[in-house]
Amino acid sequence: MKKLLPALIGLFSLLSGFMLDAQTFTVPYDTVIVPPFSNSAAPTDNITNITGNNLTIRWHVIATDFPADWLTASAFGICDAQTCRDNGTNGLWNLSTTSGSFYNATYYANAAHDSTMLFDLTLNLMTSTNPGTHYVTINLTDMGTGNYSKNITFLITKIPTSVPSVPTGVSEVVLYPNPAHDELNVVFDANSDVKNIAIYNIIGKVMAVYKVSGSSANLNMENIPSGIYFVRLYNSNGNILSTKKFTKQ
Secondary structure (H helix, E strand, O other), rough: OOOHHHHHHHHHHHHHHHHHOOEEEEEOOEEEEEEEEOEEEEEEEEEEEOOOOOOEEEEEEEEEEOHHOOOOOOOEEEEEEOOEOHHHHHHOOOOOOOOOOOEEEEEEEOOOOOEEEEEEEEEEOOOOOOOOHHHEEEEEEEEEOOOOOOEEEEEEEEOOOOOOOOOOOOOOEEEEEEEEEOOOEEEEHHHHEEEEEEEOOOOOOOEEEEEEOOOOEEEOOOOOOOOEEEEEEEEEEOEEEEEEEEEEO
């Protein structure tokens, strides 16, 4: 009995910790990849309360590499279940202190309300002079327990509204293996300024976007269904340098 008691205490502690950290809400996407756009976009994720009680979810931006003109009050906003907030007074993200304020939103779980509610960004980059691919990561924490939390990331690609000169492109791009299975290798000229690679399906939907550097990239294909796709290479200004077709098996 003396030997059994410590074991039971340890098991109880383990189960207690598991219960405190139990999942109380879900989001469909850990990373939301936004198709390239010129002026404005409203990428969306959902938060679903999976408990029988109302949840107070506290959220804040924990990291972003947005340029300064993406962070103005007129350019950047976030909407939760109750209201939309812009970046006035650097509330969502302060570039100088690299911090974001905390906000609370109630996510209901009863017949009078939907348990699934939108959580989205509002982006108006019409006056931005900084095209390219950038990200913002937001932490969501259930304040009922304070133990269950989730990070979601929005990957944003803004393309120029006008191109002053036609980019020279990439002289040669090699894809292998083709057909691809779990991974695809892309080899290109290191001097061509390739910064991002996007994968599109045959109807033009963006399946994935990868940041790259150097003269090659290894792209994970595990979550992409079988089919015919296109690889599109972008430079640091968001200009398309090359498009190649491949097959995923």
